[in-house]
Amino acid sequence: xxxxxxxxxxxxxxxxxxRFALPVDAENKSTTFRLFSVAKPxxxxxxxxxxxxxxxFVSTFAAPPLLPIIRENLNLTATxxxxxxxxxxxxxxxxxxxxxxxxxxxxxxxxxxxLTLSTAPAVYFTAGIKSPIxxxxxxxxAGFSLATFVSTQFWMSSMFSxxxxxxxxxxxxxxxNLGGGATQLIMPIVxxxxxxxxxxxxxxxxxxxxxxxxxxxxxxFAVLLFGQDLPDGDYWAMHxxxxxxxxxxxxxxxxxxxxYRGWITALAYGYCFGVELTIDNIIxxxxxxxxxxxxxxxxxxAASFGLANFFARPGGGIFSDLMARRFGMRGxxxxxxxxxxxxxxxxxxxxxxxxxxxxxxxxxxxxxxxxAVCGLTFGVVPFISRxxxxxxxxxTGAGGNVGAVLTQLIFFKGSTYSRETGITLxxxxxxxxxxxxxxxxxxxxxxxxxxxxxxxxxEEDYYLAEWSSKxxxxxxxxxxxxxxVSERGRASTHPQT
Amino acid sequence: MHPVFxxxxxxxxxxxxxxxxxxxxxxLFAASLLIFSFIESSCGGNKDKVFTGLQNSLEVxxxxxxxxxxxxxGKDMVTIKWKLKSSAKVDADDTFKKIxxxxxxxxxxxxxxxxxxxxxxxxxxxxxxxxxxxxxxDKTPQSLDWTVDLDIPTGTYFVxxxxxxxxxxxxxxxxxxxxxxxxxxxxxxxxxxxxxSLDIASILFSIFSVxxxxxxxxxxxxxxxxxxxx
Numbered sequence: 001x002x003x004x005x006x007x008x009x010x011x012x013x014x015x016x017x018x019r020f021a022l023p024v025d026a027e028n029k030s031t032t033f034r035l036f037s038v039a040k041p042x043x044x045x046x047x048x049x050x051x052x053x054x055x056x057f058v059s060t061f062a063a064p065p066l067l068p069i070i071r072e073n074l075n076l077t078a079t080x081x082x083x084x085x086x087x088x089x090x091x092x093x094x095x096x097x098x099x100x101x102x103x104x105x106x107x108x109x110x111x112x113x114x115l116t117l118s119t120a121p122a123v124y125f126t127a128g129i130k131s132p133i134x135x136x137x138x139x140x141x142a143g144f145s146l147a148t149f150v151s152t153q154f155w156m157s158s159m160f161s162x163x164x165x166x167x168x169x170x171x172x173x174x175x176x177n178l179g180g181g182a183t184q185l186i187m188p189i190v191x192x193x194x195x196x197x198x199x200x201x202x203x204x205x206x207x208x209x210x211x212x213x214x215x216x217x218x219x220x221f222a223v224l225l226f227g228q229d230l231p232d233g234d235y236w237a238m239h240x241x242x243x244x245x246x247x248x249x250x251x252x253x254x255x256x257x258x259x260y261r262g263w264i265t266a267l268a269y270g271y272c273f274g275v276e277l278t279i280d281n282i283i284x285x286x287x288x289x290x291x292x293x294x295x296x297x298x299x300x301x302a303a304s305f306g307l308a309n310f311f312a313r314p315g316g317g318i319f320s321d322l323m324a325r326r327f328g329m330r331g332x333x334x335x336x337x338x339x340x341x342x343x344x345x346x347x348x349x350x351x352x353x354x355x356x357x358x359x360x361x362x363x364x365x366x367x368x369x370x371x372a373v374c375g376l377t378f379g380v381v382p383f384i385s386r387x388x389x390x391x392x393x394x395x396t397g398a399g400g401n402v403g404a405v406l407t408q409l410i411f412f413k414g415s416t417y418s419r420e421t422g423i424t425l426x427x428x429x430x431x432x433x434x435x436x437x438x439x440x441x442x443x444x445x446x447x448x449x450x451x452x453x454x455x456x457x458x459e460e461d462y463y464l465a466e467w468s469s470k471x472x473x474x475x476x477x478x479x480x481x482x483x484x485v486s487e488r489g490r491a492s493t494h495p496q497t
Numbered sequence: 498m499h500p501v502f503x504x505x506x507x508x509x510x511x512x513x514x515x516x517x518x519x520x521x522x523x524x525l526f527a528a529s530l531l532i533f534s535f536i537e538s539s540c541g542g543n544k545d546k547v548f549t550g551l552q553n554s555l556e557v558x559x560x561x562x563x564x565x566x567x568x569x570x571g572k573d574m575v576t577i578k579w580k581l582k583s584s585a586k587v588d589a590d591d592t593f594k595k596i597x598x599x600x601x602x603x604x605x606x607x608x609x610x611x612x613x614x615x616x617x618x619x620x621x622x623x624x625x626x627x628x629x630x631x632x633x634x635d636k637t638p639q640s641l642d643w644t645v646d647l648d649i650p651t652g653t654y655f656v657x658x659x660x661x662x663x664x665x666x667x668x669x670x671x672x673x674x675x676x677x678x679x680x681x682x683x684x685x686x687x688x689x690x691x692x693x694s695l696d697i698a699s700i701l702f703s704i705f706s707v708x709x710x711x712x713x714x715x716x717x718x719x720x721x722x723x724x725x726x727x
Binding site: 068071072073075077078079110113114117118120121124125127128130200201202203205206207210213214217220221224234288289292 | 608609610611612620621647648650651652687688689690691692695696698699700702703705706707709710713714717721
């Protein structure tokens, strides 16, 4: 199948059998990103995936803004609330790892919709819980849905090509993460509407949970009905028709976990996204207790942290792509390390501030930095592996949640550290955990401190090395290698033979 | 066609979005600075009043109407009585314009719950969040049969009354328990808030989600088989 089109800015691309609304590369991935389009299949996939992820985030963090009511209804203690917070982010550690492999095998459309539809019951059953154990359990199971993050990144990496993949990943994830902030505004509003209709407080919050549950269910339907796994079609159809070779699960997984870069991104992501999740769980309480604000004000501040995701994470992805254009992969790595370190500094600083206004100012700047780092991380992830893209995405995503669990366990459980000390220590840990980024090295592009290998390793060598010489299904890796030549940056121009 | 040529053409679209995000960023930042400095200044008011500075000149008793061990929210009643202590000065209550009677948490219900913590500064104190009644002060001894509100949480309680002057500041108090808040306490069992209809709705919606997932799976398999035959 040949890509015939010349792919002008406004034109369409025609292949032997298909027509795309956007210009595409050799793998039929879009080379542009048009935010306000819903063109099939690329932009439509984008809008479906970010919206589904947004709904999952809303559901997972639907409890924190209503905690003042829930804790009285269920007679929760601070320990129960802390445990539920840890439970809400720990479920998806495992789910994210599995999701990576599921995407590699079944395609992001089915994998994500299956997860979303099977965790929706946890949200519905929140309406019926009667005890602290019930609360911890529903938060645990609802939290599994955060694994749709992996499918979002996988889907975007399958639909968008190198120069725009950072932006696509960043915007999709950012607008999904937005759900964590939006829910702090949505749930209280839904709650007060239901109260106005005559329900008591202790019934109104229960009814309110049907809203995120319904949205989650409907978004999954939309993905199944209108989405498509790849530009060329769906996984299942393509498997059967022989266009896409089925891969060996064991090989895919072992190839993924043996790539050291995946572990470094997992650790670093644990201290940017993990920090973001931790803050989502504790920041309202922090402002409420330390500065004696009322709940609504504390809630608005908590929401503004999450709402910065609207531009901050996409900004990180776009910045990564900009750096790549000029400096190639080395630019992406430097930008990532610098912004993450600065984010850690700001976090450490935040815990030391005594004034309310300055705390809010620093928190807002810090939120932009920490969310941009998440976008910068996923500017690098698509290039680590082609064969095991799902596994690497899953590991990194899971690493984010592990970071959140560890941080909350070490610094925010019980009263070993005051909240402000905990925040400072979290910042310091973030700086330490971003140092390994300096060790990421791509033989074809270089690393932060070293240039490309003197042996003149090409992109083809790197990606085809993931397959043994006996394995035949290398076509997609071949095409990807060709399109990722742009990661060399503007300075070098190696003509492809 | 060289892929790099296609890629270079794509650069055209990114800057517009980037400028927009920068502009939104600056606007949001400036707006939030304004809003929050306003909030801080409006958080002022009298922060000096402390509980230990109040006169314990009121005598308050609170007895459940039925001597059952645990009161049910929304059903059972408590008889609350308050008057000026006989040991207080005769004109001690001249400054009282209002009396505010509140339901307060006993220490046992405050354990591991920092949102119910007792602080000496009155504006910070979270011991007595539930108001029973607030009315203009009457020098004669008062009595009230109060039904425990529907939204009172499960816990152990006592009753406290504050005498409030014309400026809205607390000047005196009295409580149905002792100083250590260990005696004359009563327990409340909250309503569950749950309803059978809610449980049924949860089950129905959950079944709907899972079943539709299975339906989709089956449809996908059939579609794939069809395409294979073509």
